[in-house]
Amino acid sequence: MRRLDKDRLTAILFITPSVVAILLFVYGFIGWTGWASLLKWNDLAMIAKGKLFPDVPFAGMDNFIRLLTLDQRFQVDLRNTVVFTLTFIVACLGLGLMMAILLDQKVKGEALFRGIFLFPMAVSFIVTGVVWRWLLNPGNSSTGPVGVNLLFKNLGLGFFQSAWYTNPEVGFIQPDSAIGGFLNSIGLDFITTAKFGVPFAILSVVLAATWQMSGYTMAMYLAGLRGVPEELREAARVDGATEFQVYRSIILPLLKPITLSAIIILGHISLKIFDLVSSMTGPGPAFATDVPAYYMFDTVFRGNHFARGAAIAIIILLSVAVLVVPYLISNMRSEVKQ
């Protein structure tokens, strides 16, 4: 018995460095950032030399209030991040599911196709950004069309040419349209403004991100499809269900947990996306491709607005936590039950 106790102690001793590191570098640092977000800490001079913590007065919730009510750039960023997250998730789920179902039809060369769909996962967002920046470069009067636009022109599909990420326009419900008029009449006129629109430029970044991540959802769905027992499909077919009905009523409902996992993973990637925006477009025309993570980096490491950056970081963290924490807790509960 003594032996066991000693072993238990050794076990705890071995994980202590990791637990301490996580406590400090994750939870401690988050607390620190939270504290910094409440300070009037907006220039470099306030970091007293040789001091770990800045010696500056409190600002209370000012940084947050300013971001959420006055800061035009941050308002645009919030809109962009919502548009990015929704379109990115829908595109990855749609494309991934479609590719997985196609690959599930006993195709020849399945391994090759799977390899091709998934390989972008292996490269850096920086590589993706640099390449897609050139692919979706609209070109100018001296170069003529380049990248994808040039490809469209060569294929005789010139009408597909677009300004891509340089397009400064924001699509939103026009107040003088039928739907817009209705929304205005019921007092929802704030929806018929650019604040609730879709900046076209960011869809180019979504395209690049989807290129990189959709293979991942494909792999998850394919693993799920392979887990559906053949007898189940066979039984449905015997009952006279068409192949489409088999998928709609038998298989897709079984894939729901996978869809949930995928939404969590893709959502937390997109809420904090920074690398891709940084290497592909930067803030873009009229901040059309700016996102909170990019603003945070910009304002802290180029502008020395530490407190504002910290407040943005806390907002990003909260948005991710809303997505992830319930999932983690339910995961832990289901494991305890097992």
Next chain:
Amino acid sequence: MKQRFKPPKWTRVLLYILLIAGAIFYLLPIYMLVATSLKSYAEVKLSTMWSIPGGFHLDSFRQAWFGDPTKGTLGLSSNFINSLKLAIPATIISAMLGSINGYVFSKWKFRGSDVIFTLILFGMFIPYQSVLIPLVQTLQTFSRTLRPVLNEIMAWKAPELLGWLPALIATYIPMYGTIGGLVMVHVIYGIPITTLIFRNYYAAIPDELLEASKIDGAGFGGIYRYILFPISMPAFVVVLIWQFTSIWNEFLFATVITNKADVQPITVALNNLAGSFIVEWNVQMAGALMAAIPTLLVYILLGRYFMRGLLAGSLKG
């Protein structure tokens, strides 16, 4: 079971058309990268960027690797080596840590260990923006404390045989602006995913196996060394691949922590290259290919394990 030959139906044809269209979408950027990198300077023009290269030239590749002295641009070769110096040790250390942690959280559970594990797991999902400011402050404090020590070491007249030692210490001393600082950061923030993968792997190993050796007198260390470690290879491969790929591809920590060109990993250098107006697009493409090659090689050679790491990331062990 032998399949009878079925004549191709239009749905089968449509199926392959869609699959090939998908493959073209995913391969298009890689075609551009490779084609551009292989072209000679005479061939690289924006107006012919989709044309097939006329030969095997590597002109752009050479310029991306060595830089162009006439323009004063640095090559990516030193950054490529920095990435190796960063990713290899950080990967190995995180795998070892993850293995030990996974062992404890699966086989030596104690009261509250599941809660601690979940708390660790949350570290996998946090946006790193929320730790960035304290991280830089902390690493700069490390710098202030360790700089005198480092200066002392650098000033030390090492005997012939140990001449390499001061430079090695200078590289790996964990502080702001060194590769060592980045290694430390990647090891710490890698703890959640590596612990998770190993824990799930060890959890599948029956406890009876351990009980038997406990009766034989094996303790915490003995069980790990003689029973679990020898069968851990598959989990190690998954973790090594996963960590190597993520660390090689990482950008945010690297750009914030390494402020000088001579310590920057390749992602940061590539991003700078792409943001520079004097570097032509073909050189940028070659640089991007260079940054992508190591992880692509890992993927092509060990794709099976890469997949497992991916699916582990989705919390389904």
